[in-house]
Amino acid sequence: MIVMLLVARAFVWWRRVRQLSDEHHKLRLHLSSVAFLPRIVRWQARAIFVGGICQMKAFVFPGQGSQSVGMGKGLFDEFRDYVDRADQILEYSIEELCLSDPNKLLGRTQYTQPALFVVGALSFLKKAQNDTLPAYLAGHSLGEYCALFAAGAFDFDDGLRIVKMRARLMSEASGGGMAAVISCDVSRIRELLHTSGLTGIDIANLNSPKQTVISGALPDLEAARPHLERLGAGFIPLPVSAPFHSRYMAPVREQFEAFLRNFQFRPLKIPVIANVNALPYQDHQIIYNLKEQLCGAVNWTDTINYLVSRGVSEFDEVGPGTVLGRLIREIRQPATA
Incomplete structure (x- = not known):
């Protein structure tokens, strides 16, 4: 009876959300039920209301350059199962790399990218425990893999395997x-x-x-x-070893595409904005977008402008650093500022 009452209330609330959404340029509002019986039913809306106005949130994930020694502190103990699996996949201690980096490897692409993926993914899992799910997700370069993980395109283990290969291929590139x-x-x-x-x-x-x-x-x-x-x-x-996100990464792109075809990608539960075109991913575009990202520009300004045009007014940076927050403030400044 309690569950039915909660569901009935959620349905009434959902209908009100739809009405307000239509009044505000028909903003897309997604609902997801986050707990199953026997837990208490809990609804997480991917929008919030302030003063009766629908406000939408996006989670954004940083990329290479945001790493720092000490990142992920507190997450490794809480998500020990994930950390143990990461160690098996990477064949080294991700906790040691992130927290102390005794061998000075964190700045090397081959190690930076897996570390950022692990910390970004665990940061999302931590945030999702208590926070409202976002209406949209986006990531800057490597951060896009964290966004895809958060959207359910792949699980943690497959995401890390993909990032490990990407990091290896990019670290072997040179000549610019x-x-x-x-x-x-x-x-x-x-x-x-x-x-x-x-x-x-x-x-x-x-x-x-x-x-x-x-x-x-x-x-x-x-x-x-x-x-x-x-x-x-x-x-x-x-301080990079190659001309990333350019035509010169074409040989790497072909190798990476072949590797990506070993994986099964799942439909996205939350829209992810792609770096290559600043538009939402379509489920059939995951391999294409990820391989093209290696050679294409990261269209971050257009990504943020797209999200704002869809009604997003709150951006939460998930992962280490505050670089994206600063860039977003620059993008959202009036042209005359």
């Missing part, structure tokens, strides 16, 4: 680099690269209106530097 360009509009960067004949440089990350990352051969990047600095832009070489 990346640089962050600060305080220069991406359209001006593209124009400069074209007029200067530096067509071997690709736009890798569109992080915010104030920050763009470029990839290419090291001589090309160095040749672009004085041109960009004359425009008043900051130029910061990044």
Whole structure:
């Protein structure tokens, strides 16, 4: 009887949500029942109401560059079963790597990416225990794998196996680099690269209106530097071994696609916004989007703008660091600010 009463109340509430949703540009509101009998029935809405207005939340997961020694503290003891499985898959102690990094490996791509996936996934599991589930998920580069895990595309073990292979392939790539360009509009960067004949440089990350990352051969990047600095832009070489998110990762893309085809991907329970096009994943696009992400730009600015256009007003950064929060604030600033 108690369960039936709770379900009846939830249904009435759901109908009210639908009415308010229609009144606010028909915002998508997803409900999911999170507990099964014999637990008390608990409904988690992927939207919240403030002052009678429907407000939507997104969880965002950071990527490479957000790692730091000490990340994940408190999670490893709480989710010991996951940690033990991670150790078996990786063949080293993920807890030791994240908390103390005695061999100074955390900054290496082969180790960074699995570590960020484990901490991001465990952070989501911790958050999901007490927090309202989000309306949308998104991740920056490697963070997109955490978002897909949270959406149910794969379980923890398969996600880690996929990330382990991605990290290995990317760590073996070489022959170029990346640089962050600060305080220069991406359209001006593209124009400069074209007029200067530096067509071997690709736009890798569109992080915010104030920050763009470029990839290419090291001589090309160095040749672009004085041109960009004359425009008043900051130029910061990044400590990476290869020109990630560029055409030069094509050989890695083909190997990675073949590996991805060994896995069965499940339908997403929560929409995930893809880096490659800043649009929601379709279930049949998972392999395509993940392989294309290696060679394509991370369209983070468009991702946040899309989420805002869908009614998202709250962004929770899940995982280590606060980099995404700063980028989101830059993206959401008025153009005149």
